[in-house]
Amino acid sequence: MISRIARPLAVLATVLNASSAFAQPPGTPATASQNTPQSVVKYWLEPAPAQAGVVERGKWLFRQKGCFLCHGPEGQGGISNRNYIKDTIPRLALATQLKLDDPEDVSAILDQMKRGVRLDTLEDSAPVPRFNVVLAQYHSVRDVIRNGNPAGKKDPKGPKPPLNMPSWGRELSDADIDALVAYLLSAVPAEEPRGTPGH
Numbered sequence: 001m002i003s004r005i006a007r008p009l010a011v012l013a014t015v016l017n018a019s020s021a022f023a024q025p026p027g028t029p030a031t032a033s034q035n036t037p038q039s040v041v042k043y044w045l046e047p048a049p050a051q052a053g054v055v056e057r058g059k060w061l062f063r064q065k066g067c068f069l070c071h072g073p074e075g076q077g078g079i080s081n082r083n084y085i086k087d088t089i090p091r092l093a094l095a096t097q098l099k100l101d102d103p104e105d106v107s108a109i110l111d112q113m114k115r116g117v118r119l120d121t122l123e124d125s126a127p128v129p130r131f132n133v134v135l136a137q138y139h140s141v142r143d144v145i146r147n148g149n150p151a152g153k154k155d156p157k158g159p160k161p162p163l164n165m166p167s168w169g170r171e172l173s174d175a176d177i178d179a180l181v182a183y184l185l186s187a188v189p190a191e192e193p194r195g196t197p198g199h
Ligand code: HEC
Pocket: 011, 014, 062, 065, 066, 067, 068, 069, 070, 071, 081, 089, 090, 091, 092, 141, 144, 145, 149, 150, 151, 152, 163, 164, 165, 166, 168, 180
């Protein structure tokens, strides 16, 4: 148990240190990108879903590994990162990132992933148009999750941004990373859903 939560706790410490990841004191309207201590504890106590489909498993991993601390509970991003070139941590709208503009194409890719087919093996039987582009983007997303990425500085003379994309290669298998990709493909729309306050 201790070792299972050690990494998320370390992430939590970093995020708390960088602050603004948690909801402001009562009175300030909460926005979707803010975490609360209650949601953090709730997420970590969640048992792994039994016989989970790949999307459910990805959702569980997203919470269990603490991705939500930086990327927001729904992967919507918007958490501020001091002196970061993009100001706030990116939204994980993977359909957009994988250049899957048509919802039918997203479904076609998800269908393959749900059946346990590895996208790499589909080169000769492309499930969507311009599959080579999709595959290249998929590889780069996987690489970022596996190897991490430092957050670029906005002002080169300023301090290093406190929140960086950690590398997960040691604790997430290829199948875990695929589950996260499937979850983010299915769950995170390109834009803020209507009716949700922006940040
Ligand atoms: C400590 C904060 C933090 C945690 C925890 C974190 N990330 Fe990130 N992540 C970042 C930052 C910052 C970036 C942007 C880095 C950059 O600018 O290149 C990023 C980038 C990414 C990207 C690339 C997005 C893009 O637009 O290029 C993906 C995909 C991603 N993270 C997925 C995850 C997943 C999955 C997890 C959990 C297993 C996770 N992140 C946990 C901070 C974090």
